[in-house]
Amino acid sequence: MPATSTLLSTGTDRVPSAFQDSDAGHVAGYRVIRRNGSVTPFDATKITVALTKAFLATEGSVAAGSRRVHEVVEDMAAQVVSALTRRADTGRTFHIEEIQDQVELALMRSEHHKVARAYVLYREERARERAAAKAAAVEVTVPTLLVKGDDDSLLPLDEARLARIVDEACDGLEAVSAAAILAETRRNLYDGITVDELSLAPILAARTLVETEPNYAFVSARLLLDRLRREALSFVSGRPEQATQAEMTERYASYFPDFIATGIKAELIDPELGRFDLTRLSAALKPERDLQVQYLGLQTLYDRYFLHTKGKRFELPQAFFMRVAMGLAAREIDREARAIEFYDLLSSFDFMASTPTLFNSGTQRPQLSSCFLTTVADDLDGIFKAVKDNALLAKYSGGLGNDWTPVRGLGAHIKGTNGESQGVVPFLKVANDTAIAVNQGGKRKGAVCAYLETWHVDIEEFLDLRKNTGDDRRRTHDMNTANWVPDLFMERVEADGEWTLFSPDEAPELHDLYGTAFKAAYEAYEAKASAGGIKVSRTVRALDLWRKMLTMLFETGHPWITFKDPCNIRSPQSHIGVVHSSNLCTEITLNTSKDEVAVCNLGSVNLANHIVAEGLDLDRLARTVKTAMRMLDNVIDINFYTIPEARRSNLQHRPVGLGLMGFQDALQALKIPYASDQAVAFADASMEAISYNAISASCDLAAERGRYPSFEGSLWSKGVLPIDSIDLLAKARPGVDMDRGARLDWDALRKRVRKTGMRNSNTMAIAPTATISNICGVAQSIEPAYQNLFVKSNMSGDFTVVNAALVHELKARGLWDEVMVSDLKYFDGSIGQIDRIPNDLKALFATAFEIDSAWLIEAASRRQKWIDQAQSLNLYIANPSGKKLDTLYRLAWNKGLKTTYYLRSRSASHVEKSTLKGTDGKLNAVSAVTMSASAPIIVNADAAWGKACAIDDPECEACQ
Structure with a gap:
């Protein structure tokens, strides 16, 4: 041995x-x-x-x-x-x-x-x-460990401070042990350890315990805070400095003005922030709110959000939220009061602004908008202008949706050269490579989604873009793609009819038409093609094309399925343009043209924070939505626009997209299983409340600041609210199956909207929230739980995630122990096969792949009736088949959904059946020198079947 x-x-x-x-x-x-x-x-x-x-x-x-x-x-x-x-x-x-x-x-x-x-x-x-x-030794000499400082000086280890920091990190948290963390920490110390390694050791020690007790995620975060405080305080003060959480109660106020001055000097913060009443704002900071962030959230903030220079982060969490709030309040009359109001909302996690807003608010380049939608013109100038616009928009963290339908198809005549077009695909390859080259300031990959209508003659090549076989020059491995599907095509699929493909230069009207007008024009072009009057066209069986669309979705995860007609028929802005595509994440539905780039500004209500014992706290929700809508409206005026078409469009229509996150957390707090009629009813009621208050808040802003310029002629101006626009869709598509029930006083709101007007052409959209939900420590968006115990991967590394609500319920029933942890790992985070867990908990904590996606579609349909834009809706299938996919996506169309997003499938490889300890990941805030004494997990918990999207692919930025 x-x-x-x-x-x-x-x-x-x-x-x-x-x-x-x-x-x-x-x-x-x-x-x-x-x-x-x-x-x-x-x-x-x-x-x-x-x-x-x-x-x-x-x-x-x-x-x-x-x-x-x-x-x-x-x-x-x-x-x-x-x-x-x-x-x-x-x-x-x-x-x-x-x-x-x-x-x-x-x-x-x-x-x-x-x-x-x-x-x-x-x-x-x-x-x-x-x-x-050791026990037999008469005399044991315990050497004093020396710690190497930043200046290479050696000082004795401050054992008392180490113990104090760990005790403070555990304070007020149930079922955590400071002694266990200290024991593991001390086991990994050595003589000559650096200050950075010393600060890392207790973090790693606490992280190894997360799988046994979710509260260790808070302990780990608090220990990381100590490391961050040393880094930030030392940088702004210019001398080595550290502080405990208790000491920060006083230190935050003096640190904050120094932080602003440091940021201005480094040319990272707008000098205008230095002219705020910093004493008043410093007094409003709430240091205790640092303690509500979990480890994944704080690590994400550290890696990707906090301001840094010369390799040092100098922004602490409450300074971060106040900096964002100040940037959003910069043009308010009493800007200090508004900054404090905005800060309170953000730092409480009742609402969180989108990633671009968090990145850039209060900086010298405040590009705060999330999404940009463009239409590509059918000439070289237009095509390469669109590519250049993509680069400029992506540079400052914008996600992109491109409508490529106007570009003529393969074989179409080019008048200028008397040659034949190579179609849309070669230009998509250029757009793909541009997205990779422009990486959003080094913070994340550029991300773009190309849309093409189903009648375009290049549609079949478009479906193949993400395949790993074939001519690589006609593949776009890094770009998202989506089908823009007219209702007429779905009707032909259901009737097993024929479908004709055209080049847009020979059928130009189809791009701007929808509903009955599209049907009339399309049938006229079909007759013209049959008579030989169209050069480039092709007739296919609609059902065969539909099956290929679903097959490619199965094999590559793309193109996504989105529906043109409901997006346009229910659009409040149908009087002034056409929705030609959605955005990168399929929740934005705004008009675009060759002269107009649509812009949307996003933020999300944390629904979980608005749940009380009696249910949804409507008063708190109303307050949250009112302030959030003001913040989103401010983005439009403050925003740094990189192209004039985006500025002109945003100021003309002023759209915003208020969404939600933490839906699954809210259901579990209310003891409502996702796969239930009660969950569908809650989706309906909660979205109705958000919709009512968002529309009301925009109306209030119109009274204070004026209507948006293109208001007249809109559905709003006619008193047609989102719930009312279902009638328009039903008229164009008889048989659409959407619930029409309501609970609130919509008649009064209709009258007020018609009289006063709206500040914003669009008010709601449910974005994926993949990153900001990590910050708030809740489930993303409207998603069901992926697993109850798994390793989440993103650009910040790998993180053990445990469903704290499940652990709480299991503890209450005396079922939480080492065997249960082992069982959860063995069954890949599912409790469905663990015999000793009661059936009511199995239903409540069912994971995404245990829930029939029909429930997700039904809940989404209930939300869609209240939303003037759309929602990022992922669908999950544990054992996919062509028949299941066909049924699912036809259901989505019949239920009136405007769009769908990723198709998810169960992973091909799972959590290692051994231990989750030591999953340290590739972390920037923590030194690459890792001192965990336990075996690291081997995991690919998010691999998807075929090439469908991995739910937490660290290289994928589509929904971050």
């Missing part, structure tokens, strides 16, 4: 060459903490010796020396090295027992159970021997 001094020796050929250094077996940048506290280079060759000795002890020298065992040992050694090194790019420090854990895990995975058992018993025996030796 291996001795601890030589745990890990030969076989360096299996160590990845990128990690090796000149010493045989040493892995560059990696170190090992021995039990005596010494630190030595990580010698990967010792792993082979450890494994070989284990086989010698159980199988004898002859068997252990065989070629078979040698190959097994080499393979397992490589697995261990890979497991230890794959999650860090620049090296880390391992504890000796972490390496032993990986060796043990490799033996178990390879099913050498006899060897593994002997190895475990040997480790236990050695542990007992060490404990006995």
